[in-house]
Amino acid sequence: MHDRELLSQSAEETRRIGQALAQQLKPGDCLVLIGNLGAGKTTLVQGLAEGLGISESVVSPTFTLMREYQGRLPLYHVDAYRIKHLDELREIGLEDTMLAEGIVAIEWGEKASKLLPKGCLEIAIELLPDQRRKIRIQQCA
Amino acid sequence: MVDHLTLGIETSCDETSVAILRNGQEILANVVYSQAHLHNKYGGVVPEIASRNHVKKLPFALQEALDQAKINLAEIALVGATHGPGLVGPLLVGLSSAKGIAYALGVPFVGVNHLEGHLFAHALEFPNEPPPFLGLIVSGGHTILVHVRAYGDYKVLGETRDDAAGEAFDKVGKLLGLDYPAGAALDKLARQGNPKAISLPRPMLNEVGVSQWQFSFAGLKTSIVYFLRDNPKGLPADIAASFQEAVVDVLIEKTLKAAVQLDTKRIVVVGGVAANSRLRERLQAEAQAFRKNVFFPPMALCTDNAAMIAAAAYFQHTQLHQKHSLDLAPMPGLRL
Numbered sequence: 090m091h092d093r094e095l096l097s098q099s100a101e102e103t104r105r106i107g108q109a110l111a112q113q114l115k116p117g118d119c120l121v122l123i124g125n126l127g128a129g130k131t132t133l134v135q136g137l138a139e140g141l142g143i144s145e146s147v148v149s150p151t152f153t154l155m156r157e158y159q160g161r162l163p164l165y166h167v168d169a170y171r172i173k174h175l176d177e178l179r180e181i182g183l184e185d186t187m188l189a190e191g192i193v194a195i196e197w198g199e200k201a202s203k204l205l206p207k208g209c210l211e212i213a214i215e216l217l218p219d220q221r222r223k224i225r226i227q228q229c230a
Numbered sequence: 231m232v233d234h235l236t237l238g239i240e241t242s243c244d245e246t247s248v249a250i251l252r253n254g255q256e257i258l259a260n261v262v263y264s265q266a267h268l269h270n271k272y273g274g275v276v277p278e279i280a281s282r283n284h285v286k287k288l289p290f291a292l293q294e295a296l297d298q299a300k301i302n303l304a305e306i307a308l309v310g311a312t313h314g315p316g317l318v319g320p321l322l323v324g325l326s327s328a329k330g331i332a333y334a335l336g337v338p339f340v341g342v343n344h345l346e347g348h349l350f351a352h353a354l355e356f357p358n359e360p361p362p363f364l365g366l367i368v369s370g371g372h373t374i375l376v377h378v379r380a381y382g383d384y385k386v387l388g389e390t391r392d393d394a395a396g397e398a399f400d401k402v403g404k405l406l407g408l409d410y411p412a413g414a415a416l417d418k419l420a421r422q423g424n425p426k427a428i429s430l431p432r433p434m435l436n437e438v439g440v441s442q443w444q445f446s447f448a449g450l451k452t453s454i455v456y457f458l459r460d461n462p463k464g465l466p467a468d469i470a471a472s473f474q475e476a477v478v479d480v481l482i483e484k485t486l487k488a489a490v491q492l493d494t495k496r497i498v499v500v501g502g503v504a505a506n507s508r509l510r511e512r513l514q515a516e517a518q519a520f521r522k523n524v525f526f527p528p529m530a531l532c533t534d535n536a537a538m539i540a541a542a543a544y545f546q547h548t549q550l551h552q553k554h555s556l557d558l559a560p561m562p563g564l565r566l
Contacts, residue, residue: 100449125455126401126404126405126451126455127448127451127452127454127455127456129452131392131393131448132448135392146391148389148390148391148392148393148394149392149393149394149397149448151393151397151401152243152370152371152394152396152397153243153315153316153317153371153562154317155317155562156562156563157562157563171410180283180319181317181318181319182318182319216455216459218459220456
């Protein structure tokens with residue numbers, strides 16, 4: 090997948106970017122979402138879930154650290170926001186999840202970088218001076 | 231009549247809790263491990279990593295509960311434990327311990343839905359105010375409006391579509407530089423601010439049909455992000471007060487509307503956000519105009535605790551003759 094930079098005008102468009110991204114994913118893919126509070130990480134994952142044919146509504150995984158959804162491919166929605174130590178991610182079984190034949194989308198993924206496999210797709214969402222977002226998608230080294 | 235003792239175990243998220251109930255009603259012990267005195271008593275400086283380490287904490291919490299209740303484990307007649315929703319690892323710890331104890335004692339075991347457990351906080355505190363009632367479960371992990379037709383008979387009206395209300399409090403608190411979890415600090419800060427200082431949206435208030443009972447708080451959080459970016463010198467107290475007012479407006483309006491439509495006389499608020507002073511004051515006051523009585527169980531029963539789990543297990547077992555087999559698995563995504 091080529092590195093690219095997109096501009097989103099609205100939450101709806103961020104959602105559509107997630108939907109489109111879902112079409113290009115294959116089992117075992119891992120997405121690392123980076124961006125401040127309110128950037129639109131969960132919104133993008135909501136679109137991703139729709140693109141994977143998941144009918145259930147995707148809610149914030151902050152409190153539970155991980156939520157699992159069944160679609161064309163299973164989606165594991167992980168949130169490292171509350172994580173203070175990598176072992177906490179190990180305890181919820183993040184490494185096992187990485188081996189599963191699904192899609193892993195991890196918010197605040199930069200905190201989990203040591204546990205992530207090579208070749209993750211990094212999605213950095215940045216709030217611009219208006220309400221637009223710059224969304225940069227690139228393959229991690 | 232011989233006393234019936236129920237042991238309850240709750241480990242669905244951050245808290246490790248063990249409780250003992252007499253005859254399903256009287257709380258003999260309700261130990262939550264995060265209580266500071268327990269750390270001191272057992273000499274445990276609990277490192278950050280152990281925040282989820284229920285394995286280490288559960289035996290101490292169990293012993294403390296037995297000591298407080300002044301009973302022997304052998305006197306327990308029923309064991310209940312949360313089997314979902316929550317994190318699979320922590321759930322497994324409480325569930326496996328509960329099953330092991332039930333098996334060793336030869337007594338029945340009941341797996342409890344954590345969300346149903348929350349509703350039993352009301353049963354423990356207000357036994358003479360039974361269902362039907364409208365329940366609002368509002369915490370860091372959940373925002374649910376539920377019609378409790380009877381204990382054991384629930385109709386979920388709506389939930390949050392993104393962030394839970396308590397999570398929004400925590401995250402906006404973080405934006406204002408408060409420590410996580412930020413609910414109590416934000417509440418305090420808001421008391422010094424003007425709730426009308428900033429114009430914020432009231433998400434999902436004009437919905438119709440089934441979505442009229444749903445909540446959405448992520449956009450409100452984003453509004454605060456925009457405001458702080460454009461007004462870096464905005465007064466934190468005003469921001470906290472305005473944000474809190476928006477959340478409370480939405481919670482109250484939907485709750486009262488549902489109570490009127492369902493024609494329930496009682497409204498029960500449980501979960502960590504039930505501690506919010508603005509929600510308590512305003513809901514109590516505004517419900518009067520609709521002749522609704524609002525109940526807020528005490529905070530020790532509102533936040534995650536095992537007494538509510540034991541109460542739900544006792545009800546399930548004695549009223550619905552529920553008894554689970556020892557192969558009951560944790561269900562991280564369990565719904566009410």
